[in-house]
Amino acid sequence: MQETIKVHVIKYPDRDNLMMRYRCPDSGKHIARSTRATNQRKAEREAAKWEAELREGRYQKPSRMTWQDFRREFERDVLDGLKESTAQAYEATLNVFERKARPGKLAEVTTTKLTAFVTMLRDDGRTPATIARHLRTLKLAMRWASRQGLLRVLPQFDMPKQAKGMRGRPITLEEFERMLAAAPQWDFYLRGLWTSGLRLSESLALRWDNAPEALVVDLEGRRPMLRIPAESEKGNTHRTLPMAPEFAQLLATVPAAQRKGFVFHPVNKLGEPMARTRHAVGPRVADWGEGRRCGRPAARRRR
Structure with a gap:
């Protein structure tokens, strides 16, 4: 049924940018998104790209899994099988990220949100070593989510560089x-x-x-x-x-x-x-x- 999908460019009176939409063959409902363009020709090019993705099955909706549902699955499928100290380290990092970044859905864990998270940690006086530890832990958790098909786009993790002479390693x-x-x-x-x-x-x-x-x-x-x-x-x-x-x-x-x-x-x-x-x-x-x-x-x- 995907071959019947046709994306059209339309103008909504309350929007500056042109919109594009198609009728879902399964539900019969109209699904729309912005072309991010005010020019008709550019909008039609965006519509053609989206139409191709839909017909070829390459377009995927953002995951609707909530952050709390992810944490429950991660705890059940991963943390319960780890050493207690390792599981505690994961939970501590996820708690910090949850308090600072406040993700509602797992799909909100993006490169942009991670960058903001790092900035907040720096503002709190966290050392580069502590920030890097949190990022490494988050990276492992997000890779697991990606392998499970829970997170469609894996964010980029830019580790902070530690200045020469800076002592930031965790204590033993x-x-x-x-x-x-x-x-x-x-x-x-x-x-x-x-x-x-x-x-x-x-x-x-x-x-x-x-x-x-x-x-x-x-x-x-x-x-x-x-x-x-x-x-x-x-x-x-x-x-x-x-x-x-x-x-x-x-x-x-x-x-x-x-x-x-x-x-x-x-x-x-x-x-x-x-x-x-x-x-x-x-x-x-x-x-x-x-x-x-x-x-x-x-x-x-x-x-």
């Missing part, structure tokens, strides 16, 4: 354990950062209860989740994100009676609460990171 488990030994009063918080995949600003906003601009812990359902209340979202839409199992296990160590307010409470050397900003907390974490090789906090820089 041994180095992390040295950081814990150097800062025992921050043990719970550092473990939370290690297992959750949250960035500093997100971890400082994490709460046990609802509040504006907060991520909320939800341990009540079948699976632990991070919940974003509707009042905290510009679109006034309630969203939930799966939580890494190791992070859920850490949170479960907190007695139920203490699950109020903020989840993490960073303190200074005197044990006093610190300002809940990445500018206040970040340098302390960085100092311990810089001193990780000798197993003690690095000396604070004089300003």
Whole structure:
């Protein structure tokens, strides 16, 4: 029936560009799209190209699979068969991408959206190494989706180049354990950062209860989740994100009676609460990171 398809150029009164449309042989409905041209001759050339694609079966509609449906399939078919630590790494990256890029459908994962995602990560102060790690993980996930026929167009992944002399590699488990030994009063918080995949600003906003601009812990359902209340979202839409199992296990160590307010409470050397900003907390974490090789906090820089 594809040989009967004929694409016509038409003018809609409310559009500047000429449109092209055809009647679907199967449904009998008219299907239209823009020619992106105001010139009749150019529009007819676009219509001829589309007609050829339709007749030869080369044209494919964008996938209607939602991002959440993709995540469920990916978890079931891929993550469930991986080591727990590897699965957690995938989930952490997908969570970050979901919070920043907010894809509604899988087909929205395009080169343009990935470029915007990288820009947002840079604006958040993420290192080139961290950005590259997220992109590598996303690339593997999108390749799987493409092989399954879920993603029709595989986006381009441009890895950030690391400047000479820049130290951006992730810390090893041994180095992390040295950081814990150097800062025992921050043990719970550092473990939370290690297992959750949250960035500093997100971890400082994490709460046990609802509040504006907060991520909320939800341990009540079948699976632990991070919940974003509707009042905290510009679109006034309630969203939930799966939580890494190791992070859920850490949170479960907190007695139920203490699950109020903020989840993490960073303190200074005197044990006093610190300002809940990445500018206040970040340098302390960085100092311990810089001193990780000798197993003690690095000396604070004089300003």
